[in-house]
Amino acid sequence: MPALPNLDAFDCAILxxxxxxxxxxxxxxxxxxxxxxxxxxxxxxxxxERGVIRANVALVDPAKVGHPITIFVEVEVESERAELIDAxxxxxxxxxxxxxxxxVTGEADFILVVTVATMAEYEALTRRLFFENNNxxxxxxxVAMDRVKVGLEVPVG
Amino acid sequence: MPALPNLDAFDCAILxxxxxxxxxxxxxxxxxxxxxxxxxxxxxxxxxERGVIRANVALVDPAKVGHPITIFVEVEVESERAELIDAxxxxxxxxxxxxxxxxVTGEADFILVVTVATMAEYEALTRRLFFENNNxxxxxxxVAMDRVKVGLEVPVG
DNA sequence: ATCTGATTGCAAGTTTGTTTCATCTGGATG
DNA sequence: CATCCAGATGAAACAAACTTGCAATCAGAT
Numbered sequence: 001m002p003a004l005p006n007l008d009a010f011d012c013a014i015l016x017x018x019x020x021x022x023x024x025x026x027x028x029x030x031x032x033x034x035x036x037x038x039x040x041x042x043x044x045x046x047x048x049e050r051g052v053i054r055a056n057v058a059l060v061d062p063a064k065v066g067h068p069i070t071i072f073v074e075v076e077v078e079s080e081r082a083e084l085i086d087a088x089x090x091x092x093x094x095x096x097x098x099x100x101x102x103x104v105t106g107e108a109d110f111i112l113v114v115t116v117a118t119m120a121e122y123e124a125l126t127r128r129l130f131f132e133n134n135n136x137x138x139x140x141x142x143v144a145m146d147r148v149k150v151g152l153e154v155p156v157g
Numbered sequence: 158m159p160a161l162p163n164l165d166a167f168d169c170a171i172l173x174x175x176x177x178x179x180x181x182x183x184x185x186x187x188x189x190x191x192x193x194x195x196x197x198x199x200x201x202x203x204x205x206e207r208g209v210i211r212a213n214v215a216l217v218d219p220a221k222v223g224h225p226i227t228i229f230v231e232v233e234v235e236s237e238r239a240e241l242i243d244a245x246x247x248x249x250x251x252x253x254x255x256x257x258x259x260x261v262t263g264e265a266d267f268i269l270v271v272t273v274a275t276m277a278e279y280e281a282l283t284r285r286l287f288f289e290n291n292n293x294x295x296x297x298x299x300v301a302m303d304r305v306k307v308g309l310e311v312p313v314g
Numbered sequence: 315a316t317c318t319g320a321t322t323g324c325a326a327g328t329t330t331g332t333t334t335c336a337t338c339t340g341g342a343t344g
Numbered sequence: 345c346a347t348c349c350a351g352a353t354g355a356a357a358c359a360a361a362c363t364t365g366c367a368a369t370c371a372g373a374t
Contacts, residue, residue, distance in 0.1 A: 004223060015222065018215035022179070025361060036323050041362065052221040057214065058175035062311045064209040065172065066161060072261060072268050089305045096312040103303035104229060111229050111299060115311055142268060146260035148246045152309060154219045154272055155253040182330060193354045198331070 005050040010035060011043055012157035015052070018044070019153045022056050059151075067115040070144040071122055074108035075130065076137045084135050085109075091133070097125060108140075162207045167192060168200055169314035172209070175201070176310045179213050216308075224272040227301040228279055231265035232287065233294045241292050242266075248290070254282060265297075 007015070013033040017024055026037040026044070033040070047053045062070065077088065085103065092101040092112060100113035116122045122141075130136045164172070170190040174181055183194040183201075190197070204210045219227065234245060242260065249258040249269060257270035273279045279298075287293045 005221060007222065012222075015215070015217055019217060021213060022215040023213045027361075037361085038324085038363075039322060042321085045363095050221070051218055053215050054218045055216045056178060056180045057216060057308075057310070058172070058179040058210050059212040059214060059309055060172055060176060060311045060313070061208055061211045064162060064207070065164065065169075065311055065313050067311050070259065072259065089303070093306040096310075098306065099308055099310055101306040102227065102229065102299075102301040103305055104299040104301050106299035107297065108299060110305075111301075140264065142259075142261040142263035142265060144259040144261050144268075146246070148260055148267075149250040149255060149258040150309065151214075151256055152216055152307065153214070153253075153256055154217050154222055154224050156217075156222050183332095184330075194330085195332075195355090196353060199352080 005047075005052055007047075007052070007156075009157065010039075011047060011052075014040060014043055015047070015156045018053070019156075062115045066117050069116050069119065069122065070147060071114045071116065072142040072144070073110075073112040073114060074140045074142075075110040075112065076107075076139065077109045078135050078137045080109070088133075088135065092129070095125070095129065097121075162204075162209055164204075164209065164313075166314065167196075168204060168209075171197060171200055172204070172313045175210070176313075219272045223274050226273050226276065226279065227304060228271045228273065229299040229301070230267075230269040230271060230283075231297040231299075232267040232269065233264075233296065234266045234292050235294045236292055237266070245290075245292065249286065252282070252286065254278075 010033055014029055017029055017032065026040045029035075030037045030040045035043075044053070062068065075088075077084070088110065089101070089103060092098050092110065097114050097116055098112050099115055102111045103109065104111055114122065114125065116125065126139070126141075130139050167190055171186055174186050174189065183197045186192075187194045187197045192200075201210070219225065232245075234241065245267065246258070246260060249255050249267065254271050254273055255269050256272055257268075259268045260266065261268055271279065271282065273282065283296070283298075287296050
């Protein structure tokens, strides 16, 4: 559905900046890309309307708010009936500790990224999400020892 | 190093808002949490200084900027010598298409999240990152069919 | 050549962010 | 028990940023 809202070099340059720091004043962005502040503002607004910019958010360090553990989970399901897959999607997405959930091809069906305070909390989560779910055949856990690179930045330009 | 910078209920409430939308005016946040705008502003500043807030960024839709494909990669290395692991971390982190990279325990050593425009581009990436790297024993690819939930939000409070 | 639509920069107007300052609170001290 | 002190707060003034209106510009189509 979303044909590429053709972005020119200005838009890309603006996006590159906003993906690093969206508190950068429009005047500063303007100087960086050779455009006036209002021009920058209108382009940003347009990209927000078109959904190019999905959200503006603060990134929080999980460890600093009591969630020092990041875990990857590969989930394999019993049945891939659309009905059941959709239910699984909704179920996973509804859990706050699940910060990312992807439906994937390959040797697994879902990949989750989970943040928890303790392994006990994770253990409790697995019980709720996997063991009590009849459609989950098995799951594999990967505990992150080092968050080498964490972000949602997309290369542009 | 960073003991928990003890955050009170105000801080948590503010964080919850900023993680959803950091363009929310401080006055509005103040009304939501029953605090004046300057109080909110000081708390935000303090959390930024303490690293609780790691960054303020715009989230862009990868598909809208020509990166419709998201891929997970499990990488297994030959040797876990610290020297080689660090080199691998630096190597992966330096690639713009690698938006996330974690060093993990379990049946793999690294998990990468990659965004690309085409499978051809991914194929080229695998050549550069894996086949030409002697320390990569093997890797497994999972292509995302549905980005069910994507974010870096951490539950607070 | 002219028209049209889109984009721009400037300047004015408005909202938001920031600083100042006096006050208040809770805890430690004499 | 009074005092002091450190930290946090709200009201108001202030500064900075965002937003809008408008005339000028440019490219492509007629």
